[in-house]
Amino acid sequence: MQKYRCSVCGHIYDPKTGDAGAPPGTAFEDLPDDWVCPVCLAKKSQFSPFASPLDRLGL
Secondary structure, eight states: OOEEEETTTOOEEOTTTOBTTBOTTOOGGGSOTTOBOTTTOOBGGGEEEEOOHHHHTTO
16 A cells, blocks of 8 residues: 655655554545644645655565
8 A cells, every 4th residue: 555745744644554543554545635644734635655765675
């Protein structure tokens, strides 16, 4: 599942762990439209796909 990063504060949403009321396994696309970053309250639209070098290596 794709991770997403907040363009305001850098928070990473990882669907494997969930976040801010979203249970583990919740894809970013399945979050409600009014979901906001739990760190800085940025809108969902301010997140973009993110892959760390470790993700690319399968670690």
